[in-house]
Every structure is written in C-alpha cells, then in structure tokens.
Amino acid sequence: MKQQILTMLRTADGYLSGQEICEKLNVSRTTVWKIIKQLQKQGYEIEGIKNRGYRLLSTPDILTAEEIKSQMGTDSFVDQVLYFPVTDSTNIQARQCAEKEDSDRLLVVANEQTKGRGRMGRHWDSLPEENIFMSLLLKPKINPKSASMLTIIAALAVTAAIRENTDLESWIKWPNDIVINKKKVCGILTEMNSELDYIHYVIIGIGINVNTIVFPEEIAQTATSLLLESEKKQRFSRSQLLCSVMAFMKKYYEKFLETQDLSLVKEEYNQRLAGLGEQVKVLRDKTECIGISRGITKTGQLIVEYSDGSKEEIFSGEVSVRGLYGYV
Numbered sequence: 001m002k003q004q005i006l007t008m009l010r011t012a013d014g015y016l017s018g019q020e021i022c023e024k025l026n027v028s029r030t031t032v033w034k035i036i037k038q039l040q041k042q043g044y045e046i047e048g049i050k051n052r053g054y055r056l057l058s059t060p061d062i063l064t065a066e067e068i069k070s071q072m073g074t075d076s077f078v079d080q081v082l083y084f085p086v087t088d089s090t091n092i093q094a095r096q097c098a099e100k101e102d103s104d105r106l107l108v109v110a111n112e113q114t115k116g117r118g119r120m121g122r123h124w125d126s127l128p129e130e131n132i133f134m135s136l137l138l139k140p141k142i143n144p145k146s147a148s149m150l151t152i153i154a155a156l157a158v159t160a161a162i163r164e165n166t167d168l169e170s171w172i173k174w175p176n177d178i179v180i181n182k183k184k185v186c187g188i189l190t191e192m193n194s195e196l197d198y199i200h201y202v203i204i205g206i207g208i209n210v211n212t213i214v215f216p217e218e219i220a221q222t223a224t225s226l227l228l229e230s231e232k233k234q235r236f237s238r239s240q241l242l243c244s245v246m247a248f249m250k251k252y253y254e255k256f257l258e259t260q261d262l263s264l265v266k267e268e269y270n271q272r273l274a275g276l277g278e279q280v281k282v283l284r285d286k287t288e289c290i291g292i293s294r295g296i297t298k299t300g301q302l303i304v305e306y307s308d309g310s311k312e313e314i315f316s317g318e319v320s321v322r323g324l325y326g327y328v
Contacts, residue, residue, distance in 0.1 A: 108135045131225070154190070157251075166230060185229070186209065190205070211227045
C-alpha cells in the first residue's frame with residue numbers, strides 16, 4: 001500500500017485528497033495518515049493541507065522496493081523488486097531466489113554489499129548510501145550460447161540511462177565495463193545456470209558508482225563516479241537512474257529476443273564502444289598482440305584487425321583487452 005500511495009503522489013497533478021486515496025485503495029483516513037507519516041519518517045517531504053490533501057515535494061535518495069516500484073509504472077520491465085539494506089551480494093540473493101522460486105524479471109537491489117565481486121572474481125567495493133548494486137534475474141527461452149550477449153544489452157541500457165539522467169557521455173569498454181574519461185564507473189557481471197540446450201536462469205549483476213567522492217588508493221587511478229565526473233559535482237538520484245536503466249533494458253532486451261542476437265543493436269553499441277578504431281592490446285595467457293578495434297559482431301565478439309590485415313573475433317572470458325596506453 002505504501003508503494004501505491006507513493007505512485008499516486010508522484011503522478012498527481014497538484015494536491016491529492018485523502019478521500020481520493022481512501023476510495024481508490026478502500027482504506028480508512030487513519031490508515032492513509034499513518035502511511036503518510038511513515039513516508040515522512042523515511043525522508044519524503046509531503047505537504048498536507050486541510051481540505052486540499054497531500055502533495056509530494058521531494059524524495060530521499062533511498063532504494064527501497066516501494067521507491068523503485070513507484071517510479072517504474074505499470075509498463076515495468078521488472079515483475080518483482082527485492083530490497084536489502086545490507087547483503088552479501090545481490091547476485092547471490094538472486095541465485096537463491098532462482099533456485100527456490102519460479103521467478104522471472106526479478107530485480108534484487110541492495111544499499112550495501114559485503115561480498116560484491118566483478119569479473120574473474122575480483123572484489124567490487126560496495127560502499128553504502130552512495131552507489132547502485134543490483135542484479136536482474138531472467139529466464140529467457142534462448143540458446144545458452146546466446147546468454148553472454150545479455151552483458152552487451154545491459155551495457156547499452158546503462159550508457160543510455162547515464163545519458164538520460166546526467167550531463168555525461170559514457171562509453172562501453174568491451175565486454176563488461178562502462179567508462180567515463182577513461183575511468184570505470186560501472187561493472188557488469190553475467191552468470192548463467194543451464195544445460196546443454198536449455199537455460200534455467202541468467203543473472204545480470206550491475207554496479208554503478210553514482211555518488212562516491214573518495215575511492216580506495218588501489219583503484220583511485222582507474223575508478224570514478226557520476227558525481228566526480230559531473231561539471232556541477234552534484235549528487236544524482238540512485239532510484240531514478242536505476243529505474244531508467246530498467247526502462248532501457250526493456251527496450252534493448254525486446255530487440256534482442258526478436259532476433260536472439262545483436263543485429264538490431266550492434267550499430268548503436270559500436271557507437272558507444274570505447275577505443276573503436278584505436279589500437280588495443282589483446283592479452284592471452286602470457287602473450288600479447290596489438291591490433292585495431294573494429295567493433296563487435298552480431299553475436300558479441302570483438303573484432304581486432306592486426307598489422308598483416310588479418311582479423312580475429314575475440315570471445316569475452318578467454319582474453320583480456322586493454323588500451324595500448326592504459327586501462328581503456
């Protein structure tokens with residue numbers, strides 16, 4: 001009910017009468033008053049005027065399920081939202097849900113993680129109150145070989161959401177990082193549980209550095225946040241950005257399911273690809289080769305052209321790709 005009242009307040013044109021809330025939700029005035037008080041304690045600035053009703057003036061920077069769902073609307077990509085003030089990892093929680101329930105399009109969100117991790121098992125710093133930590137559980141009816149393309153779909157959604165909600169341009173460092181000014185602002189980790197020809201579930205973990213000001217020394221040279229990169233050094237609404245990511249995820253995911261490859265989004269992805277047309281270093285085991293990044297294929301491989309004119313399609317996970325003079 002709290003989420004329903006929040007939604008009504010967000011979409012109201014001016015004041016929303018208490019009587020209208022009561023009639024729509026079939027509850028008493030006392031119940032409405034109590035929920036309004038609960039919302040105010042959470043940080044929502046709600047004005048109440050006798051004979052006029054309630055009006056939402058401002059919202060706190062919180063990531064509760066009610067806050068998220070009240071912004072997503074009826075045409076939401078997500079069917080269910082689970083919120084944790086603190087958890088080990090949103091990917092772990094999503095995995096537990098997948099194994100216990102018949103859930104699809106489930107979004108797990110945390111204010112803080114204690115065991116967040118990135119690609120190749122690296123630790124992902126998960127400070128509270130500052131950033132976005134979320135995992136999307138999907139059960140697509142696609143070939144398991146196509147699941148890795150969902151990382152690319154998620155990367156497109158994140159860059160589009162950053163562009164929509166900030167004054168910043170972000171770029172995709174193939175295969176799973178988002179960068180601004182050659183520093184990492186987001187990491188994406190996709191996991192899958194499947195059989196040879198059937199996917200049980202896919203989990204897309206997304207961590208976005210939104211309002212962090214200071215990073216640990218060991219990553220300060222390669223990591224950044226939306227706040228630090230913004231000209232005004234302003235804080236951004238995490239819930240608004242998160243909901244925007246999910247809205248764009250819906251758009252790109254539907255295009256992906258239409259063809260079960262990246263045909264409909266490849267051109268847009270290449271426009272956002274960091275280092276396109278520039279020299280990159282391909283690191284494989286103890287060897288390295290230098291070539292030119294030529295974009296991705298319709299199945300998500302990175303095309304690298306070498307000095308002899310030959311081209312190689314590189315699969316994510318088997319190699320690491322770096323810029324010639326740094327991280328990007």
